[in-house]
Amino acid sequence: MSKLFRAVIMGPPGSGKGTISERIAHSFGLKHLSSGDFVRENIAAKTEAGVLAKTYIKKGLLVPDHVMTRLLLPRLEEMTKYSWLMDGFPRTLAQAEALNSACDLDVAINLNIPLETLKERLRHRWIHPLSGRVYNMCFNPPRVQGIDDITGEPLIQQEDDRPEALVARLRHYKDVAKPVIDFYKAKGILYTFSDTETDLIWPNISTLLSTKIPAIQSDARCASTH
Numbered sequence: 269m270s271k272l273f274r275a276v277i278m279g280p281p282g283s284g285k286g287t288i289s290e291r292i293a294h295s296f297g298l299k300h301l302s303s304g305d306f307v308r309e310n311i312a313a314k315t316e317a318g319v320l321a322k323t324y325i326k327k328g329l330l331v332p333d334h335v336m337t338r339l340l341l342p343r344l345e346e347m348t349k350y351s352w353l354m355d356g357f358p359r360t361l362a363q364a365e366a367l368n369s370a371c372d373l374d375v376a377i378n379l380n381i382p383l384e385t386l387k388e389r390l391r392h393r394w395i396h397p398l399s400g401r402v403y404n405m406c407f408n409p410p411r412v413q414g415i416d417d418i419t420g421e422p423l424i425q426q427e428d429d430r431p432e433a434l435v436a437r438l439r440h441y442k443d444v445a446k447p448v449i450d451f452y453k454a455k456g457i458l459y460t461f462s463d464t465e466t467d468l469i470w471p472n473i474s475t476l477l478s479t480k481i482p483a484i485q486s487d488a489r490c491a492s493t494h
Contacts, residue, residue, distance in 0.1 A: 273298065273351040273481045274371055276358065278448065279379030280441045282389040284466040286402060288379070289355040291470060296481050299347065303340060303356035304400045307331065310339050328427075333362040341370050351481070361447040368451075375480055376452035377473060380462040387434055394423040 275298070279285045286302070293300035310318030311325075317338040321331045331339075340357050344367075358364040367373070392405040396416040403410045403423060411417050427433060452458040459476055461469045 274373050275375040276354045277377040282386040283379040283381045299350045299352040301352050301354045337366040364448045364451050376458045378460040385464045
């Protein structure tokens with residue numbers, strides 16, 4: 269039986285976590301688990317944790333640790349047979365500790381993107397609120413300006429993506445993320461990647477994962493494509 273591979277990816281808003289996560293999932297055959305997707309699914313299904321999460325989101329607040337862990341950890345228990353990459357969780361040290369008690373991680377990827385790059389990206393970012401789909405007017409625009417490609421519904425620009433809110437938001441991320449980064453550094457599984465473009469970061473992440481992900485998994489994937 270091949271060893272399963274488990275990883276998380278961290279980075280500030282606008283760092284390209286979603287894009288890189290999709291590339292990793294596609295290239296290495298991992299399941300891409302998005303905390304944002306799990307939250308939206310629970311809200312739509314009106315689960316107890318989903319209803320709780322919605323009350324915080326409606327007030328413009330972050331979903332607290334105890335609610336996030338109630339949303340996420342049961343889903344991870346369903347994933348015991350799969351290798352996966354988690355995007356968007358853990359955000360805090362308490363979440364990292366809860367995840368650590370539930371499973372052993374192999375790698376924690378940390379994206380370190382310059383502040384000016386983040387500000388520029390987020391200035392042009394629009395989202396489809398129901399699905400969480402993200403567009404960037406510079407390099408990933410919708411087919412019709414202001415309209416989601418899939419549903420035809422209007423896109424919005426989040427209040428906290430606007431320049432005046434952005435610096436405070438990024439500063440808050442840095443404060444909250446530092447203990448998580450230190451936690452994974454102490455465990456010896458943290459790998460930090462810095463650059464201004466996803467296409468420049470990707471080859472380095474790909475090279476790292478090629479050395480970490482069990483070869484048997486890649487072999488099985490190759491066999492299944494023939």
